[in-house]
Amino acid sequence: MSVPQTAMHGASPVVLASPAVPAQAVVLTAEALAFLADLHRRFDARRRELLAARRARQVRLDAGELPDFLPETKTVRDGDWKVAPIPAVLQDRRVEITGPVDRKMIINALNSGAKVFMADFEDSTAPTFANLLDGQLNLRDAVAGGIEYTSPEGKHYAVKADPAVLMVRPRGWHLPERHVEVDGEPMSGSLFDFGLFAFHNAKVLHAADRGPYFYLPKMESHREAALWNAVMEHAEDALGLPRGAMKVTVLIETLPAVFEMDEILHALRSRITGLNCGRWDYIFSYIKTLRAQRDRVLPERGQVAMTVPFLKSYSELLIRTCHRRGAFAMGGMAAQIPIGHDPAANEAALAKVRADKLREVKAGHDGTWVAHPALVAVAREVFDEHMPTPNQLHVMRKDVVADRDTLLAPSAGTITRAGFAANVEICLRYLAAWIDGQGCVPIHHLMEDAATAEISRAQLWQWLHQPGVRFDDGSAIGFDAFAADLAQARERLGATAMPGQSRVGEAADLLDELTRADALADFLTLTAYGRLP
Template structure:
């Protein structure tokens, strides 16, 4: 069936020597499809982003997030999501990663049930990265994905690969390489539209989707916008309404108060919710940036066992299972530690303990960032979840209050924790500016979420240091355990030292160390905590 098209001249930034593979993705027909999504839905997107800013202004003025009074009936009434497709009924281990060709092959071959191909936090949105990613996913859907390394090693996708799920960018991110009517399209619509245009019908014909992970939502209205976008795409592509399925990442603090509402807005296509815990911690910091009594200790101490994260996880399980949806656990970011068996064994034991906590709590599956962790996580879920899922675990014992979701956790800010935040934020930002969105740092696979935590904590610690004490993680005053002050002079020295080391190394992003340091200095010294690191960084690509 032909796809209805709108007339659209090739945008200047996509015109020119793209090469045949990229040009086969950025066709006039595909770009017209994306333009149609933009013209129909971008106004509503901007309205919802303005609503985000208005909510944040209220939080900055002293208000706190809460469950909505106007949606009480949704939370208290009985309803369920639509039946879940057979391909997604067993999701015990999911692997995530960027859309780079070899990594896509390795993820599909990893033994995980699902591969989430990430155009968002694990990818730098250069035009080349985006279009090459779509080439790779198109080839994966067609069954033709292969790769030969410069050393001559050949990679291809094995039979029975992981089920492909795609994460487009969040509603807040623009796509500066493609303008329609003089305005940049949303990165979300660009990613979604190109993937759906080229692959949706083939995936539907095989009962394999198309399936999506939806990031950074803050409200049910933002979920409803995705539902409308998908329905429009389904009708335009001649597909049954509701065949596109979505799993929503609960990775913002406002969304934790609207889990029922988000599932309800997407109820004909919702498959589940996911504990996007790293972004959730960042959102806690950002949402409560003006509240000195809500500061958190260094990120290494903010584990899923602390009360506010435990409450969030258990509420997600209870909500999903009540509504017939899956409750997915969070990311294990560890990667193998080569050459140190003891350290590697200790890292794997941390993964096992984390996955054991998740499966015992009632989660239906979990995330890993490296193929070597798939068998580790799967062994835990196979032992404790012999059925494909555990939606029958209703967790009726859970009673989560507003106060529990907002309560900060105790802890300290050590010199090592401060230094690590500076190093991770700098090294990740430099690598991101150099085109790499997924970066191994200290045996962890870091993406934008952990860099966001690091730089948000630095901003809060430094900007609240000279304000009256109010129950901070450092015992009422912002200082190190040895009582040395946390101040901008220390930050500036630490940042300069790490930038110097990075620039003289062979680590990813070494060539962009100076630019990354300047950006982090600007963001950290700013009077207001910036909403997203990737927005000003995108302007520097």
């Protein structure tokens, strides 16, 4: 049971609606809570307005409207302007590694040889209060240069010389932080994650010319980017930093955002360093945004590669837009992980990574993402060979023409029974692990996080709720098939040693509820949040 702990900050209390966790006394000081409360009171109302605007737009989309470029911001798209100069330490970002904020992961990622480590409070971290506060403490230790870890087996980990540059990804605007209430309302997860990291580390990083740097996720409009800019300007003032000291990279991982890339860059022009192709969330967003469009149902996940027209156009338009404005165009995630017990399968997986990175570097991307330290060298080798310069800002891609129809183009392909069953299994495995407190899970030699699991979850819903969707053998896709696959997966995984094994039954009930619901839930993490320990 939660034990509310109340501290007075201003006219009303800040309530910690959670049992105390070990890192709390160090991380949630009275001064830090006052800083968080100030952010909430200044910016949360606007955040809620923007989330309401998202919902209103989705109603219009469900009624047949299609996303498009905004006529009212045409002057921004047509204007001749550039973003502010990018710091020297970020001029070469050819390989970036991402991962959760546990202590061992942070050390290994900083030591991985990647140029940047994105410490992730979002898709790869299940937001238990302990996970969040431990992560903040771990990052504070890393920034201070004192992070170490000794495993239960006695292996010691410490950061080596010349570590990767640290960036932090807070949660998206849609996610709450229920463990901290200000004036009777839960905080925004975004403001909580950003605010705590900035409060404890911004001055130290700025003094060392190493930040603070952030990755900003899940935005759907330039107005949401403008809110982030206002938050950071206020934080800079409050912490005694010059305006523009906080630098950001924005993930373009929602379908609406691809039509506002110029506007997002412009809203953050004093601090933005680039845009990133958040490909997995982008596929999920395509399904979610166009869920009512029968002619835009996607085939099974394995057939939706970056070479299909709507994804190819998205990535190439991102390159053209960024380079025109002097910002970096970062490539997407390689989700593969090493397969140590099967050399042939491992080499096949690495070949897929090389091909993906070769496509990115030849298209003009300035860098790419990997999910595992063992893939850093693989990706770096490709970029070193084909990008001898620190970046490719000189590659302007004036040949790229990506209009609305190209960006929304349907994707050909099929849905096999095996692909359908795989989506059920992936969702069930990930949900069980997530509600047990683990946000990043290896499944079938891929590192699954919330973004990849969301594709499987949204596809199941769409295939079952859109009339006339069929398997490749011509038979109709129906709830009988879903029920049978879910029952089989539930029985098998309940007897399998895996993350979240004890919660497979609960996860199966939740997946059944999400899939049968009349409306597609916006995010599985929102629905599952109340089940976290």
